[in-house]
Amino acid sequence: MIESNVWESYGRDTMSRNSFYGLLGLVLTWGFGLTYLVSQETATWQPGIGVFLLVGLVVPIIGIIISSASGNAAISFIGFNMVVVPFGAMLGPVLAHYNVTDPGVVGQAAMATAMVTGVMTVTSFLFPQFYSKLGGALFMALLGLLAVRILQLFIPSLQSLGIVDYLAAGLFALYIGYDMWRASDIAATADNAVDVAVSLYLDIYNLFLNLLRIFASSND
Secondary structure, eight states: OOOOOOOOOOOOOOOOOOHHHHHHHHHHHHHHHHHHHHHHHTTTTTOOOHHHHIIIHHHHHHHHHHHHHOOOHHHHHHHHHHHHHHHHHHHHHHHHHHHHHSTTTHHHHHHHHHHHHHHHHHHHHHHEEEEEEEEHHHHHHHHHHHHHHHHHOOOOGGGGGGGHHHHHHHHHHHHHHHHHHHTTTSOOOOOHHHHHHHHHHHHHHHHHHHHHHHHHTTTO
């Protein structure tokens, strides 16, 4: 996850808080709808390593930078789509694999992701003091997770550690609550709503991937 300076945006509100959350929800709905549509078109895609890095890493990072640096909602939305479309393209072969090897598991993971997202959103409003203390711990946990994921690429014996997927799912679930809590403390503007949507999209996308692996392994 790449942090955005949106969390430092403490300027003047330009819309009501309800409108802010409504726009945030609409942008996320657009993002996940587009992710799904793109994934359906790339189900049989087999990119080489160069294309994989370009589409799965370089373009999304540029999109995050554009969204984070812009003060214009339309430009930030372009950056958001530069994250959503590549991630949808990379997701296509993954979903196709699970649909063949374990029919139904994608739907289970999607349903669980929606439920967890809803619960964590509610808790962000009910327990703001809890989330206000999590920043440092979540960041350190994220660094640890990244280190483990990198090691798993080179050490086959670590790839079978299913506990990592459970810990990762818990981490990104907490990040959803944490980012929603932080969203309540920034200026209610259209641009900030789009920028927050980038962070939440990454949280939810990663939660889904980990839940997908958990459900698939539990069905083996």
